[in-house]
Amino acid sequence: MGYPRKLTRRFQAFDNFAISFSIINVLSGIFSSLGFGLNAGGPRLLVFGWIGVSLMVLAVGAAMGEVASAYPTSGALYFAAGKLAKRHKGAWSWYTGWLNFVGQVGGTAATGYAAATFCQALLVLQWPSYVPTMQQTVLITVVIIVSQGVINTCSARIIAVLNRISVWWLLIGLVVIVGALAIIPDDHRSPSFATEFVNTTGFSSGLYGGMLGLLVGTWTFTGFDGSFHMSEETVRATVNAPKGITRAIVYSAIGGLMLILALVYSIGDYGKVAGSSAPPVQILIDGLGIKMAKLLLVIVIGAMLFCGLANLTSNTRQIFAFSRDGAMPGSHLWHSVSLRTRTPVKAAWLAVSCSLVLVIPAWWSHTAFTAIVSINVVGLFLAYAVPIFLRLRLGADFSPGPWNLGRWGIPVGVVAISWIVLSSVLFMLPQASPASIDTFNYAPIALLVVLAVATFWWLATARRRFKGPVSYGCPQEVAAMDVV
Structure with missing residues (x-):
């Protein structure tokens, strides 16, 4: 790919x-968005919408996988x-890279904040007199993200081992939660x-309300x-x-469907659950009792922490690669690699710092925080769309890698782009009526600010000065520069 090796292939x-x-982490995503x-x-929409979204996202993942096979670098989307x-x-590379960067930073901040929110819920169950505040949630978020930054150094x-543990934590956690609810x-x-349909969004159109319900799966x-960003560290x-990429989507789709079915069929008083501040927690309390709910909540929080750790790792590699091509302020700092750990330590702390900046507004307003991190999903999926679209535009001129879709590459790519466009529009439309400062969807504003x-x-x-991915020379010259 034209780069000297700085990262070790340990994955x-x-x-x-x-x-x-x-x-992806279905425990984190579903528990965070079930109430919506x-x-x-x-x-x-929770059940059948999940199935439909899973198939659409699999098309996106397959199309991305074909590109990843052709261009396996840490730069991933922007490089391709x-x-x-x-x-x-x-x-093309510039806008893709910045959408990817902002989306990933927003994801790290949002996941850390979600974990902190559920930590607060656990504290309330343990000590009913405890009164959570936004400031406490922010402080817990800071501790979580900084801790994940330390691990990423x-x-x-070690990171690979923790990700393996994360998989088993998630799988065993799913079995325990689904089994308990069943x-x-x-x-x-x-x-x-x-098959029951509910629309309490405030919009009279059931079709519109149902389309919004698809965002649960899309958010997850x-x-x-x-996986694309970890290419340079993967054998x-x-x-x-x-x-x-594709296996993660398939296994998440199956596990997520099991979890949704278990939660949905365990709902007692629908109005009580839907109106609670944490609907999944209310389902656990109503069906299993407080003691069991607390135990399962520990599993969910653990999954969220692993999710944030993996997200920060991916974010770090994207920063490392983007800086390697001189696309970020202080690029010479962020693409350096620790001689001791062979990891981009400075890039990890830049990712941590940017995520914490996004968390700060939550000290005063949850709405302000939501407005900022709303770019997470839209930014990421638009970044996914660009290389897939450019691959479609090349048609037969595209040179595939060993893993490819063959004659299905074009139709799968068309499905992928169509879904990204639809889901991105849904994320930017109003999601509650009547609109107020607390219910207004700030995603379009956040996206426009980033693009501006x-x-x-x-x-x-x-x-x-930026002409896209940089080549350091011919294969022999690049090999002579390898530091690992």
């Missing part, structure tokens, strides 16, 4: 899969965009309950580009990276 196929599986789904479409573009390679081998509650809903299925990356800043920076200076 096996399972480790590469583990990074994306940990970031209960009001936007109800059981019907620069290589696949026929003209204006620098511009360790060797790649066996312990005295009553369960009838099978037909999965983010971050699977992590046989041209095959194992795309396999990691990127455009101003591009026109002011970047277009003259």
